[in-house]
Amino acid sequence: MILVLKPGVAPEQKNELIRHIESMGLQVHVSVGEETTIVGLVGDTTKINSYTFSSYDFVSNVLRVTEPFKQANRMFKPEDTVIDVCGRKIGHGYFIIIAGPCSVESEEQIVGIARELKKAGASFLRGGAYKPRTSPYSFQGLGLEGLDFLTIARQETGLPIVSEIMSTDVLDRFIEDVDIIQVGARNMQNFVLLKELGRTKKPILLKRGISATLEEWLMSAEYILSEGNENVILCERGIRTFETYTRNTLDLSAVPAVKKLSHLPIIVDPSHGTGRAWMVGPMSKAALVSGADGLVIEVHNNPKCALSDGEQSITPAQYSAMLPKLKIYAELEERKLEV
Numbered sequence: 001m002i003l004v005l006k007p008g009v010a011p012e013q014k015n016e017l018i019r020h021i022e023s024m025g026l027q028v029h030v031s032v033g034e035e036t037t038i039v040g041l042v043g044d045t046t047k048i049n050s051y052t053f054s055s056y057d058f059v060s061n062v063l064r065v066t067e068p069f070k071q072a073n074r075m076f077k078p079e080d081t082v083i084d085v086c087g088r089k090i091g092h093g094y095f096i097i098i099a100g101p102c103s104v105e106s107e108e109q110i111v112g113i114a115r116e117l118k119k120a121g122a123s124f125l126r127g128g129a130y131k132p133r134t135s136p137y138s139f140q141g142l143g144l145e146g147l148d149f150l151t152i153a154r155q156e157t158g159l160p161i162v163s164e165i166m167s168t169d170v171l172d173r174f175i176e177d178v179d180i181i182q183v184g185a186r187n188m189q190n191f192v193l194l195k196e197l198g199r200t201k202k203p204i205l206l207k208r209g210i211s212a213t214l215e216e217w218l219m220s221a222e223y224i225l226s227e228g229n230e231n232v233i234l235c236e237r238g239i240r241t242f243e244t245y246t247r248n249t250l251d252l253s254a255v256p257a258v259k260k261l262s263h264l265p266i267i268v269d270p271s272h273g274t275g276r277a278w279m280v281g282p283m284s285k286a287a288l289v290s291g292a293d294g295l296v297i298e299v300h301n302n303p304k305c306a307l308s309d310g311e312q313s314i315t316p317a318q319y320s321a322m323l324p325k326l327k328i329y330a331e332l333e334e335r336k337l338e339v
Contacts, residue, residue, distance in 0.1 A: 198227025247275020
């Protein structure tokens, strides 16, 4: 349930309303816009009569939220969320590019790629220190040593880093060293992990699960938001369908759909979404035009020898070559490229 307040409500009136709501055992989420203030009621509102709040003369409307996600719902917050990470803005009117290898393989490798990306233009450096793999015999990442190499790359280039967390055991280290903590597709419904991340203030990049519906995805975001962390970025990375030509089916229809349902920023990963390096460029442009707030692109200095996902990685030279067109598309869509 949300309450739409009339313009010019006095602070003491609003506080009286909040106290009334909290006395009913509900939590309150207040969103102040340029013209409208929205008061969201979080909890079981099924037995609450809407007339309870419409009797306040400064409440202009009482609406019931039918979707199970509340704080992620655009009805709770009509204006787009914009998240500032190290001076780079993610959300409405901006466009970011997170680039780097699937896995951190060595200090030389990640620092070298970081320098190339910095020169070409990138918003963030990505790299997997921990790698959830389908096979237990595949390369699983360097672990904390990989984080050490990422921090060295950040020191060398100034690029903020993005890396995937798999367990709460290393949460303190990620909070200390990582600028955006990524939750991978396989952990989208790891609710224990999501709750712990919700108790931090770190920006969280939440990837869509391999077979997740939009509602399930937004409910996972709700777990983080409900614990107090509003810095959630969604990432469409392809879903599993009957098609086998591509690694996944990149669902770009999710971008405008999420924009309608939620205020959270959403970015797109065309590398995992297609599994084919030559498709990254076309799908990157399509993602931008569909309304995405950014991209995640896998870039490797030698894809043929990559320890993971080489077939979907582009080279730094290929990355540099695709940027000019992306900049043109960003200008046409009136987006500021944050690089």
